[in-house]
Amino acid sequence: MTFRNLTNLEETILKRSFNNWGIFEIFGTLRILTRTLVLNATISDQNTNVSKHDAIPNKILSHNSCGNSSSNAIEKYNNNYQGRFHTLTIGYSKGIEPSESGKNIKRTEEVFVHSNVKYENILFKKLNPVIIGLKIGTIKNKKFSPGLNFAEFVVKHNRNMDYPYVIINTKAENLIVFGRDIMGSSILSFFKDIKENQQVIILNHNKEVIGLGKSRYSGSLIIQPNIITIDTTQDIGTYYLKSENRLSKSIDKNIGHLL
């Protein structure tokens, strides 16, 4: 799938997120691109026991996005997977907006920041790059899910620390990079208006991003001793390893499909 500029809807979603995290002022300074990562079918076939989150490989989609619904690749894919999905034979208008029958299909858009503004979309279409710039998160179901690189922007630009965060001690820091959750007693300080089930940035004592997590409690309940109060969702250790493995598999998979 080719990289492209934001649609109006995506721009609104991202502006809202940048604003919520207190870095709205940098939105205009960044060149932001998106790329469709996967299509998720919302209806699954009970007989074949296919999960509703099964994905179509990117390269297959990219064929579809370049033209109309009669792409050979997508036909081949549909033939191979006949019966698995009910709504896969839909067409897309230039890979951006789903057609009428595609409303049941949910897409995940990867969001990238690139520092060079002089290249146009047309060049990216021609080059078909693997990656442009830095991935900062994903948009799914009209919601932006920040990644660790987005958190880096937040920490760098929101100097007042006016965002949900917890600062943890060194012992916890070393555990979190291996994917462990956070005990209340490991938290040195926290954002006072933290809410239950809210995404938080996990910082070490140097106020550096170590991970992202989800709060189980609100306010000062977050520091209750001897229980897990923050679930770690991403961290700088396993995040990169998972990312590396996933990318490796996905690239090989895509190349296999191209052949």
Place this chain on the structure above:
Amino acid sequence: MEDNLDCPVVLTGNEHSKFLSKRYGYKEWMISRFLNFIPHPEKMLDYVHDSKNLHYYIRVNTLRTNPQELKRRLDEKGYLLRETILKEVFEIKNPGFGGIQIKDTGITIGRQNNDVNNDNKDAVTTPKDYDLQSSKDDDLGSKQPSIGSTIEYLKGYYYIQDLSSCIAVEELEIHAGSDLVVLDMAAAPGGKTTHIAQKLDNKGAIFACELNSNRLASLLFNLSRCFVQNTIVLNIKAEEINELELQFDRVLLDAPCTCEGIIMKDHSRKKSRNLVDLETCSNRQKKMIISGFDVLKPNGLLIYCTCSFAPEENEMIIQHLLNNHKDAKIEPLNYGMDGLTSFSKYQFDKKMVHTKRFYPHIHSTNGFFIAKIRKKPN
């Protein structure tokens, strides 16, 4: 020099080369060649044979931190850092218990700290002028976790990279924050790409090509870890870059090679390569350098480098470029020993002396070759 090069050049061995190949575990054809063009070849074989002589370097990622701050933090953790000729590169004397995992070659260099002590370095290092380090070894302190597993590493504050590789990027003449368009023709795992990005201060643009999809993952990982925002990664054959109709201010060709220069880190390469491999690499390098030069803007710079000693992968490739492009001009480099002006029956361009070679036993780096080529203005 005519372009009709016999590649590779086969040199006849003798009793001495047989003895050395048996003693150090190399194929004899390699030794007989080394004896012809490597300074103090026996010293090098002896030096490379002993893993205690391995040197480790880290490059500070100035996109994320500065050398003083990183040095302070790693000092606090007990790592001994020594300055080098490049201000953002440190030699690390105690890279950690368990050693460094060199993933791309699949090698683990497992050693304890005290093994790093370089007692016999002076005995084999000649001459002093070529020594790239600013200081000598000290007491190495206590055992450390691997330098590749610190929080600072995961945060992308530094990159574990040989000094010679850093010099190659240094020679690209990229001034801080300049708006240059740079091509990295064989980018994975991203050491030089991330270095270029920090030189550009995330400005300009880097087109990073990598054909091998298995190696792409490591490139993407390192770009993300080092917070690089100005790169466009392409999964294409670098030789075909001219089909994209782009022009570049700088081209870096760290060419795929036989890797003779990293035998110290991967002993299997003493025997795993043959003359056909050398020929294959050499032929591909010729195609790559021509393609890279074709897409260079007038007055642009191309840096060609390999981690090989073989003249067929180094001087002969540069000579091939000179023979085919009259607007290619070799420029002098600041570090290393002079390139070869002749090899076997071949005489190279006089300016080949400006290309530079690095030897483990002389420079305390990987074996490396760098050439700097400028495209003459129209």
